[in-house]
Amino acid sequence: MIDLVLACILAWLVLALCGAAIAQTRRGTALIYGCSLLVALVLLVTGAAAIPAGVSRETLPIGLPWTGGHVRLDALSGFFLIVVGLGSAASSLFALGYGRHELQPQRVLPFYPLFLAGLALVVVADDAFIFLFAWELMSIASWALVLAHHRESGNTHAALVYLLMASFSGLALLLAFGLLAGGAGSYTFDAMRLAHPPPWVAAVALILALIGAGSKAGIVPLHVWLPLAHPAAPSHVSALMSGVMTKVAVYGFIRIAFDLLGVPDWWAGVLVLALGGITALLGVLYALMEHDLKRLLAYHTVENIGIIFIGLGLALAFDADGLPAAAALAITAALFHAFNHSVFKSLLFFGSGAVLTATKEHDMEKLGGLIHRMPQTAFCFLVGCAAISALPPLNGFVSEWLTFQAILLHPNLPQWGLKIAIPADGALLALSAALAAACFVKAFGVSFLGRARSPAAAQAREVDHCSLAAMFGLGAICLLAGIFPGVVIDALAPVAQALTGAHMPSQIGLDWLTLVPVAQSRSSYNGLLVFVFIAGSASLMAWAIHRFASHAVRRAPAWDCGFPDPSPMTQYTAGSFAQPIRRVFGTVVFSAHEKVTMPAPGDTAPARMEKSIRDPVWATLYAPIAGGVARAADLLNNLQFLTIRRYLGFVFAALVLLLLALALWQ
């Protein structure tokens, strides 16, 4: 089983080399992406097969000589292999069409398979060295992909911040592993599992893991690189980075926190819950302030990561208080949401990629009316929007509903921290869900509905079939996972079992395929019936009305209360749409303020309105650090321009000091 995975990784590595070789050739793009697609499918199937199957391991003659390279495939890895396989399959398919528009394929093709290989390797790594090796490999490959269009303004900066944060996360994890491995350097995960570290070690390791994995996943305040880097890459890579890479980071956290560290303390739950809640809310608020389609999506990744971490935090809390069943529910919800997010976020990025190819635009203020020009893309994008806004009967709702159920499950946990944190997270979760809906009404409404705001948007053309196929496929998965959630939950049972020692009750057997987390009387949801009822009653009504009432239609100019304006500039823009919410939340969080300059009556000058937004995280955390480094560099830099005499002086001083030390020591 594991050998198959290794074979896939190897195949991708080979493809990377081929990519370097044949990037320039005419068939190169199709070949690379086609093969990647096949490999990804194999990986997908392997992952699916691996979840029920037991653990299978392998030791490779690479990596640290005295440890060797350990790889291991268990239920958890299997599940994340599914995420990786699905995501990479979809994006490869999408890229079969999208990649044709790439001007410099030689900057994408070699690194794309490498990136995929890195993703897959992280998931199966079973010792610290291989894990970090793959982790950094993934970072470097995606860094190179972010630099694929390095001549566009801002991309180099994005890449810089990205790789810096990536290596920061790598080093944090390195410290965590170093702590777990101990001075003797037993780097295999098995050794760490057996090593029951003292509590303070476990605590430090957990925090380091949270920092390391969290900064790769995009936890606030370590998220800054994400909205820069994800949009800069080609769209199918953005989809991978947002949809899959962040999930692999989540995997890293789960692996360390739940698998290697054993039972946590309750405060770990509080910590993760707090971070998760803040991340969810801030992520969506950032997204609302953002009018660049791809960056908006990237910020929503931050939000969803927050939701996932809320689930993980609940699981940690329940774990610490010895409630395995509840923990199982929470972690199932988290994993389910991870899966869902990987699906619809990829879908949405594909949509933005399609828009990009059709219009060369990703600024929403220059789009509009695309639903007429590219109806199929619009439909898929709409499905994605509905799913990410957690609207039934799609999949996003199910996982968030499960998270709510987990929140409701045990109100009476002993610790006060949890008493406060859990309901607060409930509120934050609800708030961010509602705001997400608002944000995606903005995203879809402004870029696809209304009238075209630029000639490019007016001339847009529907994209090719491969891209559409990828989008429709993911859309279908959104719907299926929404109306048959039981299947996914039962598939996740072994994972939950392995991580928390319990699993949710089996769902498949229940009548009408209802989803019952705990008990029928407590809570239940049936996506299938909801879907059938809605579709049924809607079509029934439509049929009845067209049959018995009128079906006459007349096209006329828009009514608009009697004075329609022909210019599309009078439409609501993304900025104006977000304005109320900016007033409500932005003033607090982003210290946003507007300045309206209204010319005096009779003055023909146009009225102006400037709005200013301040990124709290960057301003309070990163700017000072950057400034500090710059100041220190300037300060020390003076040492470069001294006279030889002074340098001799240093040597002299060092000598005298050491001798003094010696004299005192003796």
Add this chain to the structure above:
Amino acid sequence: MIAALAIQGLQMALVLLLAPLLTGLVRKVKARLQRRRGPSLIQPYRDLRRLLGKEVVLAENASWLFRAAPYIIFAVTWVAAALVPTFHSGLIFSWTGDLIAITALLGSARFMLALAGMDIGTSFGGIGASREMMIASLAEPAMLMIALSVAIIAGSTQLSTIAAYMASSAVGLRVSLALALVAFVIVALAENARIPVDNPATHLELTMVHEAMVLEYSGRHLAMIELAASLKLLLYLSVIACIFVPAGLGHGYGIALLGWLAKLAVAGLLLGIFEMSIAKMRVFRVPNFLGAALMLGLLGVLLLFVSQGM
């Protein structure tokens, strides 16, 4: 089984039939309070029939979404309404969705409506959609907080179970419930575009929210949306009824049905009086209003989390 299906069907038919009547009742009450005779109670039915009969006037650049939206909105609302125990708790399909699911369903309806509002690309539609989402972004979490506190008290998010529990004597008097009720009323006002948040009777005013979104609709589409709106009102009132005054539920259909009708009538009356007695707020004071609801809901939940006794 058959009986159960029949009851479920009856419920769906009833809510559909009674919804316009409720709207008519509220209008009537308001008119009387304004010393007008006002339209008759069945005026809404007449309006619906008239609208259904008319041809649809579509803006040139209306898309398929604009045309599909009314049916979806209506269907979603109707399904949501069908899940609320009105005169009979434990409907056969009641477990299809719990309180959270119902909230989410209404959310999907709103999502479609807002999109439809933006489809034509007029400034009014934009205003409506943007304000609606702003309001919802506070109302929905408030609603979920209410659901949370109720669910914690009753140990379930399932409306039937909640109703049964509330009807039982085990409830006692709880602070959280009171908070939840207040919050719920606020949310209901906001969600149904009633005064003081919005004014269902206005047009051509920059203060309008719901009406601005549906400005471009006409004919059967408008009929669907109006119907959905009144369904929503009915739904909220019935949910309030079955959570906070579950009396009558489970005492046989006849009593329960009468009880439900009575509750609706009273609620409609109160709503009318309330709407008459206060003025509409400025849009940017609405967030504070709803924020209060959210805070109340959260407070209720916190109280429950902190001590089971209250």
Add this chain to the structure above:
Amino acid sequence: MTALPIILISLVAAALLAAIRNYRLSANLNVLASLVSFLCAIGLLVSRPANNQYLLIDDLNIVFILLNTFVGFTTSVFSASYIAHELETGRLTPGYLRFYHAMFQLMLLGMNLALLANNIGLMWVAVELATLTTVVMVGIYRTHEAIEAAWKYFILGSVGIALALFGTILVYLAARPVVGASMDAMVWTSLLAHARGFDPALLNIAFVFLLLGYGTKVGLAPMHAWLPDAHAEGPTPISAVLSGLLLNVALYALLRFKLLLSANPGAIAPGPLMIGLGLLSLIFAGFMLYRRRDIKRMFAFSSIEHMGIIVFAFGMAGPLGNFAGLLQMTMHSLTKSAIFFSVGHVAQVKGTQRIADMGGLTETHPVLGWALVASVLAIAGLPPFGVFTSEFLVVSSSFARAPLLAVLVVFGLLVSFGALLWRITGVAFGEPRGPTGPVKASYLPIFAHLSLVLIAGIWLPGPLVTWFQHVAALLG
């Protein structure tokens, strides 16, 4: 089989090269000589000669010798293509080239001798020889900056040398009562054998002097001042040799004396001193990287940074620490010389070493640009390159033992990584800047080094590992 040939070849070659006028011929001869001495070094691997009072081959120095001769060889290959360009542009005249080649061999001679020496006096002499030759090489362009760099290097270097000599004498003094007033008192093998009986007080003072003396040549802060300018102003092959070899040679000397100290129970533990200097150099160099405008000077500072890491690792000691130190040292000299090779060609294309005048290299010179990117990523300690392995070991092994120190190391690594990444992004990506003419580069050395580093990053050959482990055990 004896170690002598390595020395003799260089000697003879130097003499010949001083005589030959034709620079192509001499360049090829230079390459040949370096190749032969590399082969001899491999021969040493096969059959190890017996040690005598002057020459010594053991597990420790054979690593260095192999590395030394190999990098010497690749550098001579690179230098062949490099000086051709220098002649075209007229920065060097054939006359100087004769001098250059002769000095090149003498320099290798000095380093190899220093590594082979079984005698602390001989070692000192050899290091001095290496210093003198490199000094004149640094000054060879005779520009203001070159002369100043050479002068600075010379003064600081000679002071260091003097201190080292004083330390050496002290070591002898410590050894004499035990070993007896004979040559044995200066011979490594016998010194090591008797080290435990030495007078600890004398050893301590000796180590202070040796640490500062040889540390000056290692380029540890605060004795580093000569290093950046020497790297920046000399011909690029010399920069490569300085970073790749000379620093290692000085480091080797330090390690030898560290062995003595750790063998003596009474003496101070050399660890803390080395850790302190190492951290200082690492963090200091990390910050210095930010304000560099000259690309060679920047990479010189990165050498200081890495020397800091290496010294830190050896200071932490323990099987993992020493192993990491050795690996890091090997990887660093391979990678850093590769960097200097590519930088040399880049500078020749652009006609300047100012970073500001370089940009978009991967657009204009894909091979060179990506090679540079790859080697910088490698030196920054990212996989799949070997430095990652060693830094992994350094950080993880030290965090379990001394968390605070490890955190400091991580801090230094991040700071310097930020600077390197920032610069390389500007140089390799973005809008092309500066002249974009074609380049007659010799990619062979670059890719040879990079592929070695790559292989080491993925898979370390068994024999090498056992051998490193043995040395690590030696170093205690």
Add this chain to the structure above:
Amino acid sequence: MPHLDFDIAHMLAGMLVLASFMMLYQDRLYALLRVLALHAFVLACAVAWQARIQDAPGLYVTAVIALGFKAILAPWALHRIVVRLGIHREIETVVGIGVTMLAGMFLVALSLKVMLPVTAHAEPVAREDIALALSVVLIGLLVMVTRRNAVSQVVGFLSLENGVDLAAAGAQGMPLVVELSVAFSVLIAFIVTGIFLFRIRERFDTVDLQALDRFRGERG
């Protein structure tokens, strides 16, 4: 060993330290060069004496080198340079003479304190000699650090190196002393014959290091 030998050796070493102090005191170039000659002469005597008491003939060679090369050749060459380059005669010191002297005192004290714990079985001659040699080295370094112009720094370096030689001679029966001193002399030859000074002569009008430092990389 007879007591007298020890005293004389000790006395010579002490004189070397004294000479170093004179060096610290001098603020005129020619005088400084004379002191240098004296310094090297004392060293030669010390080494010769060591050769006698250790009856190590090799050391006589070192002594001769010291005498011929350092006491005569080097000062003379430096003198020539000063004349030819027309270096202004005052040495501008960084800190006042008094402070420098105090620093010197401190250094001597330090070296004694450091050398004290050396156990007795490294016999007294060695110990005292090394202690004094150490102070000579340190003072030499001090001279280099506190003098601004190149020649005086070279002088400082020479005295430093004399200290090292003293140590080498004091280390009884040390092999390779001659070789080492020869090698060292080469180093000095390098400096003193001063390729650099000549090159610098081509480029600069002065050998003041600050002028050298004006051409520092990365400035401007």
